[in-house]
Amino acid sequence: MHKWLVFLHVFGVMGFMLAHGGTTAMTFLLRRQRDPDRMRALLDLSGNSWPAFAISFLLLFVSGIVAGFSGRWWGEGWIWTSLVILLGMSVYMGWASRARYHRLRKVLGLPYFEGNKDQPALPAASLEEIYAVQATINPGLLAVIGTGGTFVILWLMMFRPF
C-alpha cells in the first residue's frame, strides 16, 4: 500500500512537470516578445495547461500527505520542511501569476482572473501600456524560486537528513 502511494506521488510529480512545461517556456519567452499576438499565444499556451496542472498537483499533494502517514514520517523534520517549501512556492507562484500574467492578459484583451473570479476579455490597451506591464515580469526570480525550491524538496525527500 505504502509503495503504491509513493508510486502515485512520483507519477504525480512527473505529470506536474509535464503540465508545467508550457508555462515555464512562456515565462522565459514572454519578455522577449514585442508582438501582442505572440504574447497572447504564449499566455494561452500556459492557460490551457491549467486542468492537467491542477489534477497532477492534487495527485502529488494528496498522495504525499497520505504516504506521510503510511510511512510514519510526520514526526520527522524533512517532511514538514518540504511541505512548507512546497506551500511557500505555490503561494508565491500563484501571487506572481495573478499580479503579473493576469494583468498582462487583461491589457492584451484576453479573459483574465481578478477578485477571485474569472473576468471576460476587455478591449486591448495601448502598446505602451502592454509593454509597461510586460516589463514587470521577472522570469529570473521565478526560475530561481521554482528550480531552487524543487531541488531542495527533492534532496529532503531522497536523503531525509533530519
Next chain:
Amino acid sequence: MYEWLRFLHVLSAMAYFLFHGAVASVTFALRREPGPKRIDALSAVMVLAYKGAPIAGVMLVLTGILLGFLGRWWGDRWLWTSLGLLLMIGVLMNRLGKAYMTEGFARATNPAVQIQPQARAGISGGVRAFFLNPMFFAATGMIGLAIILWLMMFKPL
C-alpha cells in the same frame, strides 16, 4: 555516491518532463489552428524545448546506466524491459510527433497547404486521425511512463 546518482537521475527526469511538457503544450495548441503570428511564438517554444530536452535526456540515460552498474541490476529483466520500452516509446513518439508537427506548422504558416480530403476520409483517415492526435501522444506517454516507473520502483522481473 549511489544516492547522489539516484538524485541526479530523478532530477534529470523532472527536467526532461518539464522540457517535454513544453512540446506537449504546443501539440495541443496546434489543434486550435493558430494563425501565422501565433505560430511564431509556438516555434520559439519548440526551439527552447529542443535545446534543453536532449541535455536532460542524455543525463537521464547516463545516470540510469551508471545506476544499473552500481546497483548490479543489468542481470535483472525489469531494467532491460524499461530500457526497451523507453526506446520504443521514444521512436514511436518521434515519428508520429514529427509528422503531426510538420503538418500542423505547414498548415498554420501557409493556408494554401491543406490535407487532401481523401486523407481525412475512410478507414485510413480514421487511423490517421487516431494516431496523429495529441491525445494519443499524451495517453501513450503517460501509460509508458507509468509502466517504466512501476518497473523501476517495484522491480517485479
